[in-house]
Amino acid sequence: MSYAYLFKYIIIGDTGVGKSCLLLQFTDKRFQPVHDLTIGVEFGARMITIDNKPIKLQIWDTAGQESFRSITRSYYRGAAGALLVYDITRRETFNHLASWLEDARQHANANMTIMLIGNKCDLAHRRAVSTEEGEQFAKEHGLIFMEASAKTAQNVEEAFIKTAATIYKKIQDGVFDVSNESYGIKVGYGGIPGPSGGRDGSTSQGGGCCG
Amino acid sequence: MSMEATELQDLSDDADYAASQQQGSASMMRSDSGKRSLQSEHEDAVLIYLKDNVAIHPTQFASERISGRLKLTKQDSVLFLSWIPYKGQTSNAKLSEKDRSLYTITAVPFTEVRSIRRHTPALGWQYVIVVLSSGLAFPPLYFYNGGVREFLAMVKQHVFLARSSEDQNVFIVNDFQSPLQRTLSSLELPSSLPVASGQSVYPLDGGSSSENQRRTSSDVGNRVSSVSQSGFRKQKSHDPTRDLSIHLLEKFSLVTKFARDTTTQLFSENNGFGSIDKRWNNQPVHSYPEKLSNIAEEKHHEIRHSYSENDLLKDDEISYIDVPADPLEFDKLSLMWGKPRQPPMGHKERRNDISPSIKCRISTEYFTALLDSEGRVVESKALRERVFYGGIEHQLRREVWPFLLGYYAYDSTYAEREYLRSVKRMEYATLKQQWQSISPEQAKRFTKYRERKGLIDKDVVRTDRAFEYYEGDDNLHVNSMRDILLTYSFYNFDLGYCQGMSDYLSPILFVMEDESESFWCFVALMERLGPNFNRDQNGMHTQLFALSKLVELLDSPLHNYFKENDCLNYFFCFRWILIQFKREFEYEKTMQLWEVMWTHYLSEHFHLYVCVAVLKRCRSKIMGEQMDFDTLLKFINELSGHIDLDSTVRDAEALCIEAGENGAASIPPGTPPSLPLDDGTLYPQEDDVL
Ligand SMILES: Nc1nc2c(ncn2[C@@H]2O[C@H](COP(=O)(O)OP(=O)(O)O)[C@@H](O)[C@H]2O)c(=O)[nH]1
Numbered sequence: 073m074s075y076a077y078l079f080k081y082i083i084i085g086d087t088g089v090g091k092s093c094l095l096l097q098f099t100d101k102r103f104q105p106v107h108d109l110t111i112g113v114e115f116g117a118r119m120i121t122i123d124n125k126p127i128k129l130q131i132w133d134t135a136g137q138e139s140f141r142s143i144t145r146s147y148y149r150g151a152a153g154a155l156l157v158y159d160i161t162r163r164e165t166f167n168h169l170a171s172w173l174e175d176a177r178q179h180a181n182a183n184m185t186i187m188l189i190g191n192k193c194d195l196a197h198r199r200a201v202s203t204e205e206g207e208q209f210a211k212e213h214g215l216i217f218m219e220a221s222a223k224t225a226q227n228v229e230e231a232f233i234k235t236a237a238t239i240y241k242k243i244q245d246g247v248f249d250v251s252n253e254s255y256g257i258k259v260g261y262g263g264i265p266g267p268s269g270g271r272d273g274s275t276s277q278g279g280g281c282c283g
Numbered sequence: 284m285s286m287e288a289t290e291l292q293d294l295s296d297d298a299d300y301a302a303s304q305q306q307g308s309a310s311m312m313r314s315d316s317g318k319r320s321l322q323s324e325h326e327d328a329v330l331i332y333l334k335d336n337v338a339i340h341p342t343q344f345a346s347e348r349i350s351g352r353l354k355l356t357k358q359d360s361v362l363f364l365s366w367i368p369y370k371g372q373t374s375n376a377k378l379s380e381k382d383r384s385l386y387t388i389t390a391v392p393f394t395e396v397r398s399i400r401r402h403t404p405a406l407g408w409q410y411v412i413v414v415l416s417s418g419l420a421f422p423p424l425y426f427y428n429g430g431v432r433e434f435l436a437m438v439k440q441h442v443f444l445a446r447s448s449e450d451q452n453v454f455i456v457n458d459f460q461s462p463l464q465r466t467l468s469s470l471e472l473p474s475s476l477p478v479a480s481g482q483s484v485y486p487l488d489g490g491s492s493s494e495n496q497r498r499t500s501s502d503v504g505n506r507v508s509s510v511s512q513s514g515f516r517k518q519k520s521h522d523p524t525r526d527l528s529i530h531l532l533e534k535f536s537l538v539t540k541f542a543r544d545t546t547t548q549l550f551s552e553n554n555g556f557g558s559i560d561k562r563w564n565n566q567p568v569h570s571y572p573e574k575l576s577n578i579a580e581e582k583h584h585e586i587r588h589s590y591s592e593n594d595l596l597k598d599d600e601i602s603y604i605d606v607p608a609d610p611l612e613f614d615k616l617s618l619m620w621g622k623p624r625q626p627p628m629g630h631k632e633r634r635n636d637i638s639p640s641i642k643c644r645i646s647t648e649y650f651t652a653l654l655d656s657e658g659r660v661v662e663s664k665a666l667r668e669r670v671f672y673g674g675i676e677h678q679l680r681r682e683v684w685p686f687l688l689g690y691y692a693y694d695s696t697y698a699e700r701e702y703l704r705s706v707k708r709m710e711y712a713t714l715k716q717q718w719q720s721i722s723p724e725q726a727k728r729f730t731k732y733r734e735r736k737g738l739i740d741k742d743v744v745r746t747d748r749a750f751e752y753y754e755g756d757d758n759l760h761v762n763s764m765r766d767i768l769l770t771y772s773f774y775n776f777d778l779g780y781c782q783g784m785s786d787y788l789s790p791i792l793f794v795m796e797d798e799s800e801s802f803w804c805f806v807a808l809m810e811r812l813g814p815n816f817n818r819d820q821n822g823m824h825t826q827l828f829a830l831s832k833l834v835e836l837l838d839s840p841l842h843n844y845f846k847e848n849d850c851l852n853y854f855f856c857f858r859w860i861l862i863q864f865k866r867e868f869e870y871e872k873t874m875q876l877w878e879v880m881w882t883h884y885l886s887e888h889f890h891l892y893v894c895v896a897v898l899k900r901c902r903s904k905i906m907g908e909q910m911d912f913d914t915l916l917k918f919i920n921e922l923s924g925h926i927d928l929d930s931t932v933r934d935a936e937a938l939c940i941e942a943g944e945n946g947a948a949s950i951p952p953g954t955p956p957s958l959p960l961d962d963g964t965l966y967p968q969e970d971d972v973l
């Protein structure tokens with residue numbers, strides 16, 4: 073399938089916060105509580121549409137355990153967007169955000185768009201981090217913020233797409249040199265910035281397109 | 284695809300390009316820009332033969348043809364075949380420039396040619412079909428002005444050419460990889476040796492892999508290092524008699540090897556597990572992911588495992604991406620060294636009327652036969668060899684794994700093991716008590732424990748839950764797994780728990796079916812593999828480093844490729860090594876691979892050779908598609924579920940033997956799974972969470 077742009081995303085955050093579930097919910101529209109824990113990195117992909125342009129998201133889902141940080145760092149290279157995830161029912165996953173952010177700042181390109189996600193918001197009764205705290209942290213560090221649930225799919229679609237829209241806007245504003253792939257953006261055929269690029273292929277949202 | 288096609292087009296018209304492709308050094312890199320190879324010394328290639336008006340018919344219509352020039356060139360004693368279509372002279376407008384470049388044959392060394400089939404019908408045009416050792420065939424080359432006979436005669440002057448006993452019209456080239464009779468028949472062809480021209484026929488060092496397995500390992504090692512340094516060593520001064528005798532010696536040693544294997548084969552159970560012939564004629568299906576193949580790859584010879592020869596012959600779109608040749612001629616290697624796999628140890632003809640309990644008894648009896656009357660393993664090497672070449676029947680794993688893992692000593696008796704089990708059972712219970720006795724109040728003040736437990740709780744429910752044994756809510760085996768891991772994190776508090784451990788434990792518990800026994804087997808495994816999970820990842824880094832050294836030794840072009848493309852950290856092999864391919868194979872196959880590796884039969888680091896084997900299978904795809912780090916990582920990830928175990932193990936065996944002592948020397952002492960050098964503190968940890 074052709075695309076105007078391909079964005080590389082990376083999903084980071086402590087283990088067990090629901091990174092893999094968020095990815096699966098986004099690519100396959102389902103919640104699978106029983107799945108194997110992530111070793112190293114796993115990949116997902118989906119087409120979305122922004123401003124009538126088909127955009128392919130290639131998403132890297134990483135292992136979260138501390139020991140694997142040195143490996144995870146090598147995955148930041150060339151990511152256009154990052155979803156930084158914590159679990160609203162586990163305070164420590166929120167407390168570790170700063171160190172994740174430090175990693176990202178250090179190893180990713182400076183213009184990487186970061187979306188902070190407070191996941192498992194379906195478990196409101198077990199909440200350990202308030203929405204305001206999340207908002208506050210995001211504001212302090214210049215991140216976009218959303219609470220979401222991989223289980224109910226609430227805000228999952230929105231989180232991925234809002235991140236893409238932000239990246240897309242940065243392209244329009246000339247923040248990136250899109251021909252330089254280190255920004256995590258690849259230009260597809262005929263996708264050079266400009267007014268509506270009507271082309272082949274389905275440009276509707278959704279559909280699990282892997283590869 | 285479009286990129287490759289353009290490249291071929293740009294370069295294929297340069298008559299010298301073809302020859303320059305195979306300049307002396309095997310480490311020469313792919314000519315992505317063309318610059319490098321065009322600069323190289325042209326004068327080395329000697330034109331041996333040239334034939335105009337040799338054409339390809341891309342369609343069944345005789346009117347549609349692409350005419351070109353067929354050439355034989357020779358460089359550093361290697362004969363190359365090329366066919367370059369004439370510029371802008373297609374007979375039919377429907378045939379595009381793309382078609383022309385698609386069919387271009389760019390300097391194929393005869394070391395890669397398996398056979399030439401000739402068709403010299405009384406009526407109609409003569410043609411030849413060139414079949415590569417990979418099984419891939421070029422489309423028929425039509426000799427419009429005749430001359431097939433002369434062409435073959437010319438080839439025969441420079442390479443071994445033996446007429447197939449089965450088909451008068453098939454000529455087999457450099458017939459190393461074919462079965463015994465063919466090897467013997469080619470011995471009868473000394474007249475085809477180029478004694479008169481005084482030139483060696485093919486590179487002596489070029490990995491023709493025809494050495495005897497019994498060569499001393501240092502010998503093998505030296506050879507490999509010379510290959511990796513200089514590729515095809517140039518033979519400036521030729522002594523024809525020496526060359527002749529070396530060829531004959533090589534042939535004879537080959538015969539010895541084949542004879543031995545064939546005999547083994549005849550004497551082993553008649554079980555239908557691949558004989559040499561069978562393997563050759565009926566290639567194991569290697570099937571790499573369908574979706575990963577693009578046109579270029581499908582045409583390329585390394586994907587041969589996915590296609591039957593017939594499919595390839597039908598295939599009319601052959602093209603080549605120029606990838607530096609494999610200095611070891613890897614395709615031949617596994618046939619030369621890697622022995623056929625046997626059925627698993629304890630295997631008996633599966634009959635439906637045999638109940639599982641009887642099957643189990645048969646297996647157990649088989650194992651008992653290897654023990655002396657008191658239960659000692661009589662010859663551990665023989666046991667390990669047996670497991671290495673075929674794995675273990677599932678019912679027997681329970682008996683054998685504790686030995687392989689080092690939990691049982693090979694020279695222990697039945698009684699001693701019984702005693703060990705009971706002592707260890709008590710010890711396990713004591714260890715388990717340590718965390719079970721932690722009260723909620725104590726836990727509140729014990730962050731490290733809480734965190735570990737939380738992590739383990741989360742992970743055991745994310746480990747092989749699709750596998751029957753661990754399926755379902757409140758699964759008891761999942762609970763056992765949790766208890767074992769938590770107990771281990773107390774037994775080895777410094778190392779603690781790290782993700783990936785549950786991947787190791789899962790098959791162990793499934794095999795041992797006993798919590799304490801599984802725990803101690805796991806402990807024994809972690810004695811060797813604990814460093815994989817060390818906080819500073821040093822165990823992983825050492826192994827990745829050793830892997831890079833092995834690739835450098837066994838495939839220097841690939842190594843250079845990784846180097847130039849910033850992939851030398853080998854992080855793309857991280858998962859393979861961390862959990863020894865657990866995520867790459869299905870459950871049963873993983874257990875097979877593990878027991879093979881745990882024998883430490885050829886090397887303690889056999890898993891690294893397995894890595895090299897898989898990488899080498901994909902080398903032309905990796906280099907041909909110019910994969911960068913990200914693409915490579917994704918590609919390797921997606922190989923999961925598509926790697927054929929038996930042929931990979933065979934390839935790894937071949938590489939391991941080929942590397943010999945140089946291989947062992949590439950692996951720094953103490954690299955896991957070698958037992959750590961005992962310096963008191965096994966797992967120095969930063970004082971930090973988890
Ligand atoms: N209730 C709830 N549970 C979730 C949600 N997302 C993930 N989980 C659970 O959290 C556990 C860890 O999720 P996973 O995606 O594997 O985490 P990762 O380690 O960050 O990839 C899984 O067992 C899921 O069942 C969510 O949005 N709501």
Ligand SMILES: [Mg+2]
Pocket residue numbers: 091092093109110133134135
């Ligand atoms: Mg995950």
